[in-house]
Amino acid sequence: MIANYLSLSVILFCFGLLGVISRRNVFTVFMSIELMLNAANLAFVALSRLHENMDGHVLALMVMAVAAAEAALALAVVILLHKHKGNLDTNVFSLLRG
Amino acid sequence: MVSTILFSAFAVLAVAGAAGLVLLRHPMNGAMSFIMTLIALAGLFALLSAKLIFAIQLIVYAGAIMSLILFIIMFLNIGEKDLPDESNRWFYFGGGAVVIAPLAIFLLKVVNKLPSCEATIVGDSFGSVKGVGMVLFTEWLLPFEIVSILLLVALVGAVVLAGKREGKL
Numbered sequence: 475m476i477a478n479y480l481s482l483s484v485i486l487f488c489f490g491l492l493g494v495i496s497r498r499n500v501f502t503v504f505m506s507i508e509l510m511l512n513a514a515n516l517a518f519v520a521l522s523r524l525h526e527n528m529d530g531h532v533l534a535l536m537v538m539a540v541a542a543a544e545a546a547l548a549l550a551v552v553i554l555l556h557k558h559k560g561n562l563d564t565n566v567f568s569l570l571r572g
Numbered sequence: 573m574v575s576t577i578l579f580s581a582f583a584v585l586a587v588a589g590a591a592g593l594v595l596l597r598h599p600m601n602g603a604m605s606f607i608m609t610l611i612a613l614a615g616l617f618a619l620l621s622a623k624l625i626f627a628i629q630l631i632v633y634a635g636a637i638m639s640l641i642l643f644i645i646m647f648l649n650i651g652e653k654d655l656p657d658e659s660n661r662w663f664y665f666g667g668g669a670v671v672i673a674p675l676a677i678f679l680l681k682v683v684n685k686l687p688s689c690e691a692t693i694v695g696d697s698f699g700s701v702k703g704v705g706m707v708l709f710t711e712w713l714l715p716f717e718i719v720s721i722l723l724l725v726a727l728v729g730a731v732v733l734a735g736k737r738e739g740k741l
Contacts (some may be wrong), residue, residue, distance in 0.1 A: 481692075484680055485587060488679075491672055492665065493594040495667075497661065498656045498660070499599055499643060501601055502593065502602050504641070505641065514630075519622045520593040524686075526694060527597065531707070534622075534626070536715060537734060538632055540722065543725075546729075549641065552644065562648075563656035
């Protein structure tokens with residue numbers, strides 16, 4: 475039973491990775507990262523259920539807090555970039571290139 | 573087996589939502605299907621008897637974070653002309669799938685070698701607010717405080733970034 479949950483977690487993680495690799499819309503890339511975090515959460519909770527130990531739940535809570543902080547900061551950066559570049563294409567955001 | 577049927581339904585919904593997120597062109601459509609994934613994942617957490625995580629997934633993830641993302645998408649008022657040109661995305665999907673497939677196959681094999689157990693609902697305290705709270709505030713107190721500092725830093729950073737006036741980036 476637990477193997478099914480972990481397999482689903484792997485599949486969702488791979489979808490997130492595919493979204494990060496192959497999409498260029500900055501919102502889709504951001505939500506794909508959130509999808510990978512959620513897949514990790516599912517793995518944490520499933521393994522926590524396997525061992526009947528609640529540390530995995532606490533780790534899932536921490537991941538959600540980090541995701542919330544990341545969402546706040548990433549969306550502020552996206553608004554700034556959209557204001558300056560007028561675009562949502564990740565290929566245009568190359569300010570750090572030397 | 574009710575739990576097997578529920579698991580299958582939630583798994584199909586979650587995978588369909590994830591596929592929609594990756595495949596749909598407009599971020600608003602992607603966000604809507606991603607919300608479907610998040611709600612299906614909340615159901616899966618409930619099946620794993622993680623009651624607190626189930627509630628927090630619905631309230632914080634599907635509620636707060638996704639409404640923030642939807643708010644920003646609507647705030648920027650994205651039309652067809654603002655979207656990046658992704659006419660060759662099927663080419664990138666193919667390339668990405670070729671890169672990711674070995675990783676996925678390896679991970680699936682590893683996962684299916686693990687010991688298993690029946691996913692029945694376990695005791696009252698497992699995954700409840702009281703149980704998780706006892707673990708959180710005894711063994712995980714320092715990480716909890718560090719996460720609170722992280723949230724404070726994110727708050728200050730968002731205010732500084734969003735409050736910046738016209739001019740330099």
